[in-house]
Amino acid sequence: MKTFSEADIEYQLEDQCAKFRHKPLHYSMWAFPWSEKGTVLERHPGPRAWQSDILKGMEAHLSDPATRFDPLGIAVSSGHGVGKSALIGMVVDWGMSTCADCRIVLTSNTEGQLRTKTAPEVLKWHNLSMTSHWFNESSMSIYSNEKDHDKAWRADFIPWSISKPESFAGTHNQGKRIIIVMDEASAIDDVIWEVTEGALTDTETEIIWIVFGNPTRATGRFRECWRKFSKFWKIRLKVDSRDVEGTNKKMFAQWAEQYGIDSDFFKVRVRGEFPIQSAMQFISQTAVDDARAKHLRKEQYNFAPVILTCDPAWTGDDELVIAKRQGLHFEILERIPYNDNDVLIAQKLIAYETKYRAAQVFIDAGYGQGIYSAGKTMGSIWRMVWFSAKAGRTDCLNKRAEMFVLAKEWLAEGGAIPNLDELAEEMLCIEMMPTMDGKYKFAPKDAVKILIGRSPNLWDSLCLSFAYPVRSDITATKPTFAISDYDPFA
Numbered sequence: 349m350k351t352f353s354e355a356d357i358e359y360q361l362e363d364q365c366a367k368f369r370h371k372p373l374h375y376s377m378w379a380f381p382w383s384e385k386g387t388v389l390e391r392h393p394g395p396r397a398w399q400s401d402i403l404k405g406m407e408a409h410l411s412d413p414a415t416r417f418d419p420l421g422i423a424v425s426s427g428h429g430v431g432k433s434a435l436i437g438m439v440v441d442w443g444m445s446t447c448a449d450c451r452i453v454l455t456s457n458t459e460g461q462l463r464t465k466t467a468p469e470v471l472k473w474h475n476l477s478m479t480s481h482w483f484n485e486s487s488m489s490i491y492s493n494e495k496d497h498d499k500a501w502r503a504d505f506i507p508w509s510i511s512k513p514e515s516f517a518g519t520h521n522q523g524k525r526i527i528i529v530m531d532e533a534s535a536i537d538d539v540i541w542e543v544t545e546g547a548l549t550d551t552e553t554e555i556i557w558i559v560f561g562n563p564t565r566a567t568g569r570f571r572e573c574w575r576k577f578s579k580f581w582k583i584r585l586k587v588d589s590r591d592v593e594g595t596n597k598k599m600f601a602q603w604a605e606q607y608g609i610d611s612d613f614f615k616v617r618v619r620g621e622f623p624i625q626s627a628m629q630f631i632s633q634t635a636v637d638d639a640r641a642k643h644l645r646k647e648q649y650n651f652a653p654v655i656l657t658c659d660p661a662w663t664g665d666d667e668l669v670i671a672k673r674q675g676l677h678f679e680i681l682e683r684i685p686y687n688d689n690d691v692l693i694a695q696k697l698i699a700y701e702t703k704y705r706a707a708q709v710f711i712d713a714g715y716g717q718g719i720y721s722a723g724k725t726m727g728s729i730w731r732m733v734w735f736s737a738k739a740g741r742t743d744c745l746n747k748r749a750e751m752f753v754l755a756k757e758w759l760a761e762g763g764a765i766p767n768l769d770e771l772a773e774e775m776l777c778i779e780m781m782p783t784m785d786g787k788y789k790f791a792p793k794d795a796v797k798i799l800i801g802r803s804p805n806l807w808d809s810l811c812l813s814f815a816y817p818v819r820s821d822i823t824a825t826k827p828t829f830a831i832s833d834y835d836p837f838a
Contacts, residue, residue, distance in 0.1 A: 361478065361479060364378065365445050365446045365479065366446070368442070368445075368446050369410075369446045369447060370407060370410035370411045370416070371407050371410075371411070372403045372406050372407060372410075372438070372439060372442040372443075373395070373400055373403035373404055373406075373407055374407070375442045375445070375446060376394075376395055376403060376438045376441075376442060377394055377395075378478075379441065379442070379445065379477045379478045379479065380438075380473070380476050380477060380478075381476060382394050387476070388472075388476070389476070395434075395435070395438065396430070396431055396592055396593050396594070397592075397593065398424075398426075398430065398585060398587050398591075398592060399431060399434070399435045399438070401585065402422060402424065402435060402583060402585065403435075403438070403439075405422070405582075405583040406420065406422070406439075406556065406583075409582065409583075410554065416554060417551065417552055417553060417554065417555075419548040419555040419556075419557060419580075420555065420556045420557070420582055420583070421557050421559075421573070421580045421581035421582055421583070422556065422557070422558040422559070422581065422582070422583040422584075423533075423558075423559050423570070423573035423574070423581040423583070423584045423585070424558070424559070424560045424561075424584075424585050424586075424587060425561065425562075425563045425570075425573075425574070425585070425586045425587070425620045425621075425622070426560070426561075426562065426585075426586070426587035426588075426589070426620040427562070427587065427588055427589030427590075427600075427616075427617055427618040427619055427620045428562065428589050428595075428617045428618065428798075429589055429592075429595045429596060430587050430589055430592045430595065430620075431592070431594075432531065432560045432561075433465065433466060433469035433470070433531070434469065434473065435560075436454070436466065436469065436470055436529055436531065436558075436560065437469055437470045437472060437473025437474065438473060439527065439529070439556075439558065440452055440454070440470050440473070440474070440490070440503050440527070440529070441473055441474055441477045441479070443503075443525060443527045443556075444479075444482075444483065444490065444492075444501070444502075444503060445477065445479040445482065447524060447525040447554070448497070448501060448524070449492075449497065449500040449501045449521070449524050449525075450501060450503075450521075450524060450525040450526075450527065451500070451501075451502065451503075451519060451521040451524070451525070451526050451527075452502070452503035452504070452526075452527040452528075452529070453503075453504055453506055453516065453519050453527075453528050453529070454466060454467075454470070454503065454504070454505050454506070454528075454529040454530075454531065455505070455506050455507065455508045455516070455529070455530055455531070455536065455540070456507075456530070456531040456532050456536075457531070457532035457533070457534070457535035457536060457561070457801060458507075458532075458535070458801075458802070459507035461531065461532055461801070462505050462506075462507055462531070463487070463488070463505070465531075466505065466531045467487065467488060467505045470490075470503070470505075471485055471490070474490055482494075484498070488504065488505040488506075489502060489503065489504045489505065490502060490503045491503075500521075503527075508536060508537070508540045510537050510539055510540070513539055513540055513543040514543075516528075516540055516543045516544045516546075516547070519544075519546075519547035520547060520549075520550050521550060521553060522550045522551070522552070522553055523550075523552050523553055524553060524554070525553065525554040525555075525556075526547055526550065526553060526554070526555045526556070527555075527556045527557075527558070528544060528547060528556070528557045528558070529558050529559075529560075530544075530557075530558070530559040530560065530561075531560050531561065532560070532561045532562065532801060533559035533560060533561040533569075533570045534561045534562065534563055534564045534565045534568060534570040534571070535561075535564065535565070535769075535770075535773075535800075535801065536569075536570070537769065538568060538569050541569040544557070559573065559581075562616055562617065562620075562801070563586075563615075563616055563620060563621060563622040563623070564616055564623070564773060564777070564800045564801065565622075565623075565769070565773055565776075566622050566623050566633065566776065567633075568769070571622055574622075586619075586620040586621065587620045588618065588619050588620055589617075589618045589619075589620070590618060590619075600618050603617065603618060604618075607779075607791070607795075611779060612629065612777060612779060613777075613779065613791065613795065613798075617798060623776070623777070629776070629778070629779055629780075630752065630756065630778040630779060630780050630790065631756055631759070631775045631776060631778060633776060635756075635759050635760070636765075636772045636775050636776060638759075639759050639763055639764060639765045640765060640766075640767045640772060641767075642762065642763075642764035642765075643764065644676060644677050644764050648675070648676065648677075649674050649675030649676050649677040650674065650675075651675070652674050652675030652676075653674070653706075653707035653708070653818050653819065654672060654673075654674045654704045654705060654706040654707055655672070655673045655674070655706065655707060655708050655709075655710065655813045655818055656670065656671070656672050656681075656697065656700055656701060656704070656706045656708070656709040656710070657669075657670070657671045657672075657673070657709070657710045657711070657809045657810075657812035657813050658670050658671075658693070658697060658709065658710070658711045658712065658716060658719060658809075658812075659671075659712045659716075659805045659808045659809040659812060660693075660711075660712055660714070660715040660716045660719065661684075661685070661686040661687065661715070661803070661805070666686055666802060666803040666805060667683045667684060667685060667686070667802075667803075667805055668683070668684040668685075668686065668687055668693065668805070669682070669683055669684075669805045669806055669808075669809040670682040670684075670693075670696065670697065670700065670809070671806075671809035671810065671812075671813070672700070672704060672706075673810065673813035676758070676761065676762050676763050676764055677764055678763060678764065678765050678766070678810055678813070679766055680766055680768070680771075680806065680809070681700060682696065683806075688718075690718035690719045690721070690722045691722045693719045693722075694719050694722035694723040694726060694728075695726070697709055697719070697723060697728070697730070698723060698726060698728050701728060707818050707819065708730075708731060708816075708818045709723075709728070709730040709731070710730070710731055710732075710733050710812045710813065710815045710816075711730055711731070711732050711733065711812075712732075712733055712735065712808065712812060713732035713733055713734045713735075714734075714735065716732060717732065720732050731815070731816065733747065733751075733812055733815040733816075734747060735747055735748035735751075735793075736748065740816075741753070742787075743786075743787055743788060744787055744788045745783065745787045745788060745789040746789075747815065748790065748811075749787070749788040749789055749790055750788075750814075751811035751812065751814045751815055752778065752788070752790055752811055753788055754811075754814035755807075755810055755811045755814055758814065765810070768806065770802075770806055771806040771807060771810075773800055774796070774800065774804035774806055774807035775807055777796060777800055777804075778790060778791070778796070778804075778807070779791050793808075
């Protein structure tokens, strides 16, 4: 029996990969251990049907010399659990293994999503591949282990920033291959999309731009892949989770019964459809747009008492939000990643309380009791708010519903909010739920988090300011320590 040396095997691998340069589906079927016992793919004969459709579309584009060097836009809007990250992993491994000096840039809606979900899934598929030994990896990159190629032949997971979009403006690779991947693209700011387009100008270059995500927003560049910019996105697919092999059909049936198949929740999380204002949507797009566009003069609100709010983070993926409302004017003072340093947050609140001479500070009691206690020991008496408490209004099921209704009435009176896409998204996804007695009731907070991928702390920080009446003649409680000892505004 003929034996093969290590060099022979490597030559055969390289030769086979060269044959798959323009055949990502064929490569994926060859490179991964489908149906192989003892592997994570033991029960999987190959890519799922919708994943195969995307890979076939890529093959058709790349195999045709007439279209090969035209930038290929691929947009996938899907429900929950369909295998978006798995397809990203297959595409990245094919891209790196079949083209020397391939450059890949991946980003996601948040840095947390990128680091804890997208990157680990891509690295998992990389390690399953026949060619994994050709590359080195770190937590945020995969790169060639060939001498002098580690800078040019690589895939990088890069968090996006509106203030620093340069990472996406300089992705060029003349004469070779560029792949750009946006995961959970609905929440990526339009400016990042715009600068990314600058990478599409290289000639004689294979350029593939893929955007995936749950369709959480009815506006924005991801939505426009199916409307205004549809001509660029040659491959567009909406994937219904109910039609995909291996998804949780029982859970989807439960959601259908609980929320209705035409609810925005079900459209976004299951059907892969973009939300519209449904019969149960609480705040209209018009109301949100009006509030975002409104600019008030200071004399229109500075006579009113200042109310500060603090909505603590629930989990490590969430933000703690400190906000301020004065009359019809609302603003976000600070957004802080999950932080369990209650003393630090209390010190920040005291500093803001003193700076703005706040009449009241409301704190979400769910995760804010430590902050409240720390503030109390420092001499500030604030008020905790239990969202599940009894409402003061007879038409509301609980305090949460009451605050939501009062916030909506405030908007109708001319309330002005910051021009933040995240806040607008949180407001638009709020849906009423039917009750036997006709009282206002809303989908629970964890359902909203499932819908948009994060806790709606910006919206809750506004609603907290309506928890209880605040008199204009109340002045801020003075702290018992010197503010000069701690200056968060420095």
